[in-house]
Amino acid sequence: xxxxxxxxxxxxxxxxxxxxxxxxxxxxxxxxxxxxxxxxxxxxxxxxxxxxxxxxxxxxxxxxxxxxxxxxxxxxxxxxxxxxxxxxxxxxxxxxxxxxxxxxxxxxxxxxxxxxxxxxxxxxxxxxxxxxxxxxxxxxxxxxxxxxxxxxxxxxxxxxxxxxxxxxxxxxx
Amino acid sequence: xxxxxxxxxxxxxxxxxxxxxxxxxxxxxxxxxxxxxxxxxxxxxxxxxxxxxxxxxxxxxxxxxxxxxxxxxxxxxxxxxxxxxxxxxxxxxxxxxxxxxxxxxxxxxxxxxxxxxxxxxxxxxxxxxxxxxxxxxxxxxxxxxxxxxxxxxxxxxxxxxxxxxxxxxxxxxxxxxxxxxxxxxxxxxxxxxxxxxxxxxxxxxxxxxxxxxxxxxxxxxxxxxxxxxxxxxxxxxxxxxxxxxxxxxxxxxxxxxxxxxxxxxxxxxxxxxxxxxxxxxxxxxxxxxxxxxxxxxxxxxxxxxxxxxxxxxxxxxxxxxxxxxxxxxxxxxxxxxxxxxxxxxxxxxxxxxxxxxxxxxxxxxxxxxxxxxxxxxxxxxxxxxxxxxxxxxxxxxxxxxxxxxxxxxxxxxxxxxxxxxxxxxxxxxxxxxxxxxxxxxxxxxxxxxxxxxxxxxxxxxxxxxxxxxxxxxxxxxxxxxxxxxxxxxxxxxxxxxxxxxxxxxxxxxxxxxxxxxxxxxxxxxxxxxxxxxxxxxxxxxxxxxxxxxxxxxxxxxxxxxxxxxxxxxxxxxxxxxxxxxxxxxxxxxxxxxxxxxxxxxxxxxxxxxxxxxxxxx
Amino acid sequence: xxxxxxxxxxxxxxxxxxxxxxxxxxxxxxxxxxxxxxxxxxxxxxxxxxxxxxxxxxxxxxxxxxxxxxxxxxxxxxxxxxxxxxxxxxxxxxxxxxxxxxxx
Numbered sequence: 086x087x088x089x090x091x092x093x094x095x096x097x098x099x100x101x102x103x104x105x106x107x108x109x110x111x112x113x114x115x116x117x118x119x120x121x122x123x124x125x126x127x128x129x130x131x132x133x134x135x136x137x138x139x140x141x142x143x144x145x146x147x148x149x150x151x152x153x154x155x156x157x158x159x160x161x162x163x164x165x166x167x168x169x170x171x172x173x174x175x176x177x178x179x180x181x182x183x184x185x186x187x188x189x190x191x192x193x194x195x196x197x198x199x200x201x202x203x204x205x206x207x208x209x210x211x212x213x214x215x216x217x218x219x220x221x222x223x224x225x226x227x228x229x230x231x232x233x234x235x236x237x238x239x240x241x242x243x244x245x246x247x248x249x250x251x252x253x254x255x256x257x258x
Numbered sequence: 259x260x261x262x263x264x265x266x267x268x269x270x271x272x273x274x275x276x277x278x279x280x281x282x283x284x285x286x287x288x289x290x291x292x293x294x295x296x297x298x299x300x301x302x303x304x305x306x307x308x309x310x311x312x313x314x315x316x317x318x319x320x321x322x323x324x325x326x327x328x329x330x331x332x333x334x335x336x337x338x339x340x341x342x343x344x345x346x347x348x349x350x351x352x353x354x355x356x357x358x359x360x361x362x363x364x365x366x367x368x369x370x371x372x373x374x375x376x377x378x379x380x381x382x383x384x385x386x387x388x389x390x391x392x393x394x395x396x397x398x399x400x401x402x403x404x405x406x407x408x409x410x411x412x413x414x415x416x417x418x419x420x421x422x423x424x425x426x427x428x429x430x431x432x433x434x435x436x437x438x439x440x441x442x443x444x445x446x447x448x449x450x451x452x453x454x455x456x457x458x459x460x461x462x463x464x465x466x467x468x469x470x471x472x473x474x475x476x477x478x479x480x481x482x483x484x485x486x487x488x489x490x491x492x493x494x495x496x497x498x499x500x501x502x503x504x505x506x507x508x509x510x511x512x513x514x515x516x517x518x519x520x521x522x523x524x525x526x527x528x529x530x531x532x533x534x535x536x537x538x539x540x541x542x543x544x545x546x547x548x549x550x551x552x553x554x555x556x557x558x559x560x561x562x563x564x565x566x567x568x569x570x571x572x573x574x575x576x577x578x579x580x581x582x583x584x585x586x587x588x589x590x591x592x593x594x595x596x597x598x599x600x601x602x603x604x605x606x607x608x609x610x611x612x613x614x615x616x617x618x619x620x621x622x623x624x625x626x627x628x629x630x631x632x633x634x635x636x637x638x639x640x641x642x643x644x645x646x647x648x649x650x651x652x653x654x655x656x657x658x659x660x661x662x663x664x665x666x667x668x669x670x671x672x673x674x675x676x677x678x679x680x681x682x683x684x685x686x687x688x689x690x691x692x693x694x695x696x697x698x699x700x701x702x703x704x705x706x707x708x709x710x711x712x713x714x715x716x717x718x719x720x721x722x723x724x725x726x727x728x729x730x731x732x733x734x735x736x737x738x739x740x741x742x743x744x745x746x747x748x749x750x751x752x753x754x755x756x757x758x759x760x761x762x763x764x765x766x767x768x769x770x771x772x773x774x775x776x777x778x779x780x781x782x783x784x785x786x787x788x789x790x791x792x793x794x795x796x797x798x799x800x801x802x803x804x805x806x807x808x809x810x811x812x813x814x815x816x817x818x819x820x821x822x823x824x825x826x827x828x829x830x831x832x833x834x835x836x837x838x839x840x841x842x843x844x845x846x847x848x849x850x851x852x853x854x855x856x857x858x859x860x861x862x863x864x865x866x867x868x869x870x871x872x873x874x875x
Numbered sequence: 876x877x878x879x880x881x882x883x884x885x886x887x888x889x890x891x892x893x894x895x896x897x898x899x900x901x902x903x904x905x906x907x908x909x910x911x912x913x914x915x916x917x918x919x920x921x922x923x924x925x926x927x928x929x930x931x932x933x934x935x936x937x938x939x940x941x942x943x944x945x946x947x948x949x950x951x952x953x954x955x956x957x958x959x960x961x962x963x964x965x966x967x968x969x970x971x972x973x974x975x976x977x978x979x
Contacts, residue, residue: 217935
């Protein structure tokens, strides 16, 4: 049992625990916090997979930006939540059916992947990982990179327009 | 005139539709419509008959249906038999129409009665004009319908309702035989036309087995319609209908349709010994069987009904013995004297308001016209010399003898004896003796009722002379196109026939007229036989215990199957549709998650199927 | 040789994806639904990075893809949250089962 394997087991356990907690907790804020564990352990997994840069980005974007944004969203939309309010939708049958379908889907995919092994290993990925990414991104993937920046810009503008209070014109509901 | 013979049935049909449409307003004047129309029918029939006397067969056919290469024709034919039957039917129908005006007087549904009579007359006339089996079958069923409607005319009476149903169902059993026989013939011959069938039977296109089979199947139809054993039980019950109906349908015309059918298909029967023998045996047996029942019945119409069954058996016996002429001859004379008897019985019932002969008696003086008229009918049916029944019955006896059916001959003789006995028993009980009824004011029937009876009485005497061994066999010559050879019968047959009928009359007179013999001298000696006869050989009970119960059991079973299995399936389907509908509409709740869930469940299903079947479903 | 093989990562990603999917389909709070979608995207990212190391053609491309995915996911989260804000202003609710205008 190598150290890498132990590390993987621990990270995977934390990630899945975070997901399961997200499903089972009752308070919205707690759910988001639970997911932060998952996101961070996924970052750890990236390190195991020789993707240090992606791991850092993961921590920055997900654990930092997205989570904080979601918490802000929750706070801004907070209303008087009563104790014991339902956190899920649909009746028992619908949830059961969805669970069964998800489970069946998981089994089917599991059957497809659990023996998958190509036998190769990108052994050089961790050497100057950031440099490799930078080289690829600014040479081979320039155009997608630019397009991604355009998407971010559009998202920025769109988000501002959507979230802006439209007092003028439309009557207040 | 023969070209327009097809108009004959249209008059009563018009009467039917007309009375159906405006009869309610016309009340009893609707009788005149019916009478006028049947009179026109009768006159035209007479004209056709006279035309046919000198001419030859006229036949007109048109293509009615074309199915693939098969052409079904419809039309009419005026053969000697058809022309003769046309006159007999339209005449009796006309007289009954007149009679009914008096008999049905005051009935609420007077015009309906006349409408039904018109329908029946139309069907019967159409039946005798048909040139092919299919058309015959159509009218055959129409006749059955008319009979059903008229038996059930007093539908508020339970017995009448039951009798109508019984008549319909019993004859339907026979009709199935007729239908199968007809289809078999069509299958083999490729045509419904009588001529084609006869040709096929003659030149061997039809195998011997097939001829026998189809002939017997069609005979089953005739058995049902003509009330032959074992399908006879409906006919006595049919007496629940109004008496003119009994006279017209259940004595003179419709029940003779079976005899007519066998006669019309006579060449087919002649081609098969077995079929002929079957007809003769069934006829002979029925004749004796019904006559014995008639000996003890006490309902005036039932006695006449059993006598009708018995006489129809005679006709079948004649046909089965190869004497086509004798059968038709007896059919004709029987139509007249039996119609007369029924009308006279109706007149009696009309006067004393009961049908039980034990409660009649002493009517001879009170009914100076009906009495003698009834006597004439009784003499005719008993076969007393010089009356029509004598000649026709003699003809049948001769046919049975010369054809070699010795046993059947003696059965016929015994039946003749019984016939004479029970008819005179009836006569003496009704008209002789002292009064046993409580009706104060017994009066003779009105002229509209006696007049048709008088006409029929004249015919009951005179009709015999169209075909006698003494003065010439006109009817036979004409019906067979001159080929009729009257077999020189032994003279003793006539003597025997006369003797037995006189003996029967004498015995009846001893027991019921003079009363020198106690009425129960015989019945007390053979009580079991008496109760057997009184209960009509328990045939009805037998049918009830076997067929009736079996049918009830099967119906119950089927009703349970229907209730639980069929309806269960229907409910299941409905519930399935309903459930899936409500499920489907519940899914359309506008929530994105619901849509997502449904979509994903579908996707998961596909993925699972793909994973486990490798994509080859 | 590492004892952690490709399939183990894939199975972990599958489990996380299923958790995210189930949450997205059943959670009542729209914010949680959005974050569940983020979780699903993360599971995809694990796959991409795992393939980058253990795939048929190991290389940096998988990581680049993961980066793009993260970028787009961030943009999606921002827009989604903005839409949620607008919706909340109008309907005064973040409960997804009370938003059923699709029915009408």
